[in-house]
Amino acid sequence: MKRIFLIGYMGSGKTTLGKAYSQACGLEFIDLDWYVEGRMHKTINELFAEKGEQGFREIERAMLHEVGEFENVVIACGGGTPCFFDNMPYMNSVGTTVFLDVDPEVLFRRLKIAKMKRPLLADKTDDELTETINSALSQRLPYYLQAKYHFNAEQLESHRQIERSVKLLDQLLNNQTI
Template sequence: MKRIFLIGYMGAGKTTLGKAFSKIKGLEFIDLDWYIESRFHKTIPQLFSERGEDGFRELEKRMLHEVADFEDVVISTGGGTPCHFDNMDYMNKQGETVLLEAKPEVLFNRLKISKNQRPLLAHKSDEDLMNAIKEGMTSRAVFYSKAMFRFPSDELESKEQIADSVQKLSELLNI
């Protein structure tokens, strides 16, 4: 039975790498945000707006506990998931946790494209976005540092880079 949790800041490549890795390894892939959206038939921004951050984080915790019971699965968490309640300790007990680490400049380029779909980043200028990334990474470091493994995720821009990263992640996790 395998249970792998991918954590990291928004845009670190959790979904990109998680989908590719799970496909190659024959594991189920769950993006926690997508799972929440499908369960509640609402987008994350809608849920965030309706419930506020605290209400959303409570819902996210419940859904994390639900998917953490699945077996042979790769779970891509939201960037803030490890930072609330006892989520990080819980994931470490339930399976293996991998922190995907990307440089702020890489995150900026990825997030700039999709910032309007992300409630915490919508309507930020480029300068504010870069500052938010740096501040967010700093404030989340204490939680992210509890991950069992660290994995560089700057190079996930091409099929070749993704395939190479899948191979390296397989070696890191000995799978």
């Protein structure tokens, strides 16, 4: 039985690597944000607008505990998921946590390209985006560092890099005692 939680900042590659890794290993893939949206029949932005951050985080926690019961699954968590309630200790107790570590400059490059798909970033200037990334990382890093494994996820720009990262992640998870 495998239960792998991928954590890290927005743009770190949780969904990209999670999908590829789960496919290569014959595991189910769940993006927690998509799961929340499907169960609540609302977008994350709608939930934030209606319930506020506290209300959204309570829903997110409940959904995390729900998917945390699934077996043979790779779960890509939202960037803030590990930072609230008992989420990080919970994930460490029921599965294997992997922090996808990416340099802020790489995050900036990825998020600048994806700004239109991410409403929270759409109107930010380059300087504001850099400040947002650096500020959030400084707040979230203490939670991310509680992951059992740390994985450099900077090489996810091409199919070849993704395939190589899948192999490296598999080695990390399977060549060490879990």
